[in-house]
Amino acid sequence: MREVVVTTVDRFTVVIDAFDDATVDLTLDQVATRAALPRSTTHRILDHLVRLNWLKRNDRGYGLGVRAMSWGAGDAADLRLREAAAPALYDLQVKTAAVVHLGVLRGRDIVHVDKLGGPAVPTRVGTSAPAGELALGLAVLAALPPEDAEEQTGADLMAIRRAGVVCRRGDYSPGLTSLAAAIDRRASVGIVVPDSVCAQRYQPLVMAAAARTRAALRA
Incomplete structure (x- = not known):
């Protein structure tokens, strides 16, 4: 019985490991x-x-699903990003008393890879949503070359690029306003x-905070 359990765990592990740093999605045959x-x-x-x-x-x-992302299994680059962003996120949370998110674009979704603050916002590490539906995602889409981003959303990405920040109401629930920068x-x-x-x-x-994180990643 013990050998069967180990074999099953081994197989589950090699399947999870198939989703490496560069992976967005894989077909059955690729896995x-x-x-x-x-x-x-x-x-x-x-x-x-x-x-x-x-x-x-x-x-x-x-x-990768919510459980894998919440365990940090999504991307080695995510760990480096979280480490680089940590001081800026902490200072931002202290200065604003807001819920602070760090997001990463995966395919057409924005994934919350870090969160500071209380339960007022129904998110956790690993929560994802279509990038065009959240300020956190629109900020990244606006930073992409126009030909790569315009088809993903009806938002005015040019205006977001000019402003350098996105401000939206109702992203997570009524009564809340979101701001984000790439x-x-x-x-x-x-x-x-x-x-x-x-x-x-x-x-x-x-x-x-975005600029500080960007500088930390380049250091």
Whole structure:
């Protein structure tokens, strides 16, 4: 019995490991090839991992799910980003008393890879949403070359590029305003505050946090 358990864990592990740093989504055949497992075995393991939220399935194949992301299994580059952003995120949270998010673009989704602040905003590390539906995602889309981003959203990305920051209401729930600024073409930093707060006064702080993180990544 012990050998069977170890074998099962080994197979689950090699399937998860197939999703490396550069991976957005993989097809069944790609996972089977990378994991060096039979296609039928790979399919069975993938289905089980999807049910457990370790992986997610979409029309492009399979990708890392909420549980994998919350354990930091998504991307080695995410760890470096979180380390580089940590001082800026902490200072931003102290100065604004807001919920602070660090987001990474994965395919068409923005994934929350770090969060500071209380439960007022229904997110956690690993939560994802279409990039065009959140300020956190729009900030990154606006940093992309126009031909790579325009088709993903109906928002005025040119205006966002000029402003350097996005301000939106209702991203997470009514009564909340979101602000976000791009760190680079992959990541962004944002805050969420009550509508009663004058969010515009925090725009320079959000932009400064993004710039500080960008500088830390280049150091």
